[in-house]
Amino acid sequence: MAYFFKANDVAELAMRIEQKGQAFYLLAADAAENPDAREFFEFFAQEESKHEVFFRELRDRMGNTELPPGSDFEEYTRYVLALIDSHDVFNFDYTEAFNSGDFSFDDAVRTAMRFEKDTILLFSELKTMVPDDDRRIVEACIEEERGHLRMLAEKLKD
Template sequence: MAHFFHANEVAKAAVEIEQKGREFYLRVADKAQNEELRDFFRYLADEESKHEEIFANLLERLGSVELPAWSTKEEYADYLRSLIESHSLFNGGLAEKYMSDADDADTAIRMAMGFEKDTILFFMEMRDMVPAKERGAVERCIDEERLHLRRLDEMLTRMRQS
């Protein structure tokens, strides 16, 4: 017999990821020493806001979904909880510490890269949970997070060269 897990619970976590990401980017933008970096982090904050809206809208439409065949409800719930709790913006107050420690561009960009990678992994799992008609929105967010990761890497390279 198939077990069901509420995808809207995962969508709630996605909304929170995007909210915390936006907060992180705004805080590091305020600390940025040059205009290019400040504008870049503000752009990323805006992107997180767009994703937050996408997931907030999904939240209302999602119900229960079938779990992967390899897991029980408890196993999958534990796995998803682990993904969320190990996310760089969720692990026990470290997000706030990261934000306060991001005094230099190199540190802020590296933290942002970790955040983006964790988010991609979470969204890839989420994509497999939502109904087929909703996967396109999650896919677009994954693609945009991948783009953010590439742009962060490019910015890190530029900052190190200057």
């Protein structure tokens, strides 16, 4: 079983989540027939890219900072790994779904909503694993993910 031993590993994971989210949104944009839908998904791809930069800078600042030890560290690490393993962005390749033509705009939005919810939950946990000074960056990303979730939900209502 893999364990996080360095705080920069946490930031690296967050970067991977944002990269995968960006790839999903770019797939959705490419598959969108409606120009408004394409623009909608391209916006989210740009947002994911922006978050990746936040986490890259965080990783670079933290270097090899040790995570604080604790008696429940191993159990907590297993919990975080379970969150990662269950995150939809790591469990399905959406390329085929988009290419099949059976993946509607609403399907893409609902999937994006799951990504955003999973990411909010995971980032909420990860913020406890970064130095105090850097928690504000993770908090800002969580707040933006919440905003994305609200925007996606509104789009389904339209």
